Amino acid sequence: MAAPQLADLVLETSNAPGTGPIVLGGAPDGRQTFADAFPAGGEVYYYASDGQQTEWGVGTLTVGSPNTLARTTVLGNLFGTKTVLNFTQNITVWCEIPAARSPTLDGAGYLPLKNSPDFTQDVALGAKDADARYAKIADPLVRSLIVPDSDYLIDKIAVHKSNGRLWFHYIDKDGKEQYPEAALASDLDAVATAKQDKLGFTPVRQGGGAGQGTNVIYIGWANDGSNTLKCQVDVTDIGPIALVDKDCPVGSMILWPLVNPPAGWLVMNGSGFDTNMYKRLAGIFPNGLLPDWRGLFPRGYDPISRFDIDGGGRGIMTYQEGSVLFGEAGGNLASVDSLTPAKKQTIGWENNINPSFGAQGATKAGDGQINMTGNYIGISRPKNMNCQFIVRAL
Structure with missing residues (x-):
C-alpha cells in the first residue's frame, strides 16, 4: 500500500461541504491546488477547518469539473474523535502531515520503526528485523573460508529469504568492499569443500554459547572412508567421536578397572537407582534394582541347554x-x-x-x-x- 502523498503550498477553499466530499474551489495567490500537485485518484494528507472546528486525515482526489476531495480516512479532529465533522460554513483545506504520521527521532538520534513488518509490502525495515531475516556477520569459521580461485577472505554472508541466493562480502586487493552475488546457495558448499582437504572433515559450527569458551569447534564425517565422526577444537585434533547410543546403548555392561564408574554409568552391585533420572535403564530393570555382579563370573545365555545343563530352565540374568x-x-x-x-x-x-x-x-x-x-x-x-x-x- 502506497503512503499518502505530500506537497508544498497546497491550499484551497470550499463552500460548506457538510459531511460529504470537499468540493475544491481553487487556490489563492501564492498557493497551488490539489490537482496541480497530485495525480487523479491519489491519496493525500489533508487538514480542513472553518475557523471553529478542524478535521484531518487521508483524502482521495478526483480531478474533474469541479475537483473534489473525498474524506477517505479521518485520523482525528479537535473533539478527540475520528468522526467526519459537519462543516456548515466555508472552509479552508490544505495539505499537511498529521503529527501521528510524522516520523520522529529518538533520544539517540535513531528513527524507530514498527516491529514485524509486512514483507509483502514496500515498507521500511527495522534493524532487528533485517538482522533476523536477511544478514548475519559470519562465524570465524566463515571468515576463514577462501573464495575459490582467489586469495580473498569472506567476511560476511547474507542470504535472501525469497530466492535463497547468497551475497558474499570481502575486501579486495585494493582495499575495496565487494558484494558479489552467488549463483545459488549451494555455492557455499563449494567454498566449504575447498577447506575439506585441509581439515579432513567438514567444519560445521563455532563454540561460544552459554557456558562455552570462544574456541572454534569443527565436527564432521571423516573423508578417508572410515565412516567416523571427528572433532577438532581450534588446531587440536580431538579424534573420533563415539556415537554412544549406537555403539553402546543404555543397559550395556562392561568391565571397569577403577572403583568409581565414569559419568553416566553405575556399578552392578545390587543397589537401587532413580527410575525417574534413569528412565531408559528402568525400561530394562523396572524394579529400580541393579543385579549384583560382585564376585561372580558371567556365563553365556543357553536357553536350549546346549552347554549349560540347567540353561533350559533359567531366564536371562538369573543366578546359578x-x-x-x-x-x-x-x-x-x-x-x-x-x-x-x-x-x-x-x-x-x-x-x-x-x-x-x-x-x-x-x-x-x-x-x-x-x-x-x-x-x-x-x-x-x-x-x-x-x-x-x-x-x-x-
Missing part, C-alpha cells in the same frame, strides 16, 4: 550356584553329590554368606560322603583378577 568336581587321585569321577554350605566353607569354596546356597560336586561311585582328609583332588575356581561390572545408565 557354583559347582566343584572332586575325585580320588587316579580314579574316575562318578555321580553328582551335594555340597552343603558347611562343606563349602571347610574346603575354602566361599564364606558362608547365605546358608541357603549349596553347591554340586562329583564323588567316586559309592561314596556318599566326601572325605575331606582323603587323597582327593578338586577345582573350586579358575585364576582370576577382580574388577567392576558397570552398566551404562544415561
Whole structure:
C-alpha cells in the first residue's frame, strides 16, 4: 500500500461541504491546488477547518469539473474523535502531515520503526528485523573460508529469504568492499569443500554459547572412508567421536578397572537407582534394582541347554550356584553329590554368606560322603583378577 502523498503550498477553499466530499474551489495567490500537485485518484494528507472546528486525515482526489476531495480516512479532529465533522460554513483545506504520521527521532538520534513488518509490502525495515531475516556477520569459521580461485577472505554472508541466493562480502586487493552475488546457495558448499582437504572433515559450527569458551569447534564425517565422526577444537585434533547410543546403548555392561564408574554409568552391585533420572535403564530393570555382579563370573545365555545343563530352565540374568568336581587321585569321577554350605566353607569354596546356597560336586561311585582328609583332588575356581561390572545408565 502506497503512503499518502505530500506537497508544498497546497491550499484551497470550499463552500460548506457538510459531511460529504470537499468540493475544491481553487487556490489563492501564492498557493497551488490539489490537482496541480497530485495525480487523479491519489491519496493525500489533508487538514480542513472553518475557523471553529478542524478535521484531518487521508483524502482521495478526483480531478474533474469541479475537483473534489473525498474524506477517505479521518485520523482525528479537535473533539478527540475520528468522526467526519459537519462543516456548515466555508472552509479552508490544505495539505499537511498529521503529527501521528510524522516520523520522529529518538533520544539517540535513531528513527524507530514498527516491529514485524509486512514483507509483502514496500515498507521500511527495522534493524532487528533485517538482522533476523536477511544478514548475519559470519562465524570465524566463515571468515576463514577462501573464495575459490582467489586469495580473498569472506567476511560476511547474507542470504535472501525469497530466492535463497547468497551475497558474499570481502575486501579486495585494493582495499575495496565487494558484494558479489552467488549463483545459488549451494555455492557455499563449494567454498566449504575447498577447506575439506585441509581439515579432513567438514567444519560445521563455532563454540561460544552459554557456558562455552570462544574456541572454534569443527565436527564432521571423516573423508578417508572410515565412516567416523571427528572433532577438532581450534588446531587440536580431538579424534573420533563415539556415537554412544549406537555403539553402546543404555543397559550395556562392561568391565571397569577403577572403583568409581565414569559419568553416566553405575556399578552392578545390587543397589537401587532413580527410575525417574534413569528412565531408559528402568525400561530394562523396572524394579529400580541393579543385579549384583560382585564376585561372580558371567556365563553365556543357553536357553536350549546346549552347554549349560540347567540353561533350559533359567531366564536371562538369573543366578546359578557354583559347582566343584572332586575325585580320588587316579580314579574316575562318578555321580553328582551335594555340597552343603558347611562343606563349602571347610574346603575354602566361599564364606558362608547365605546358608541357603549349596553347591554340586562329583564323588567316586559309592561314596556318599566326601572325605575331606582323603587323597582327593578338586577345582573350586579358575585364576582370576577382580574388577567392576558397570552398566551404562544415561
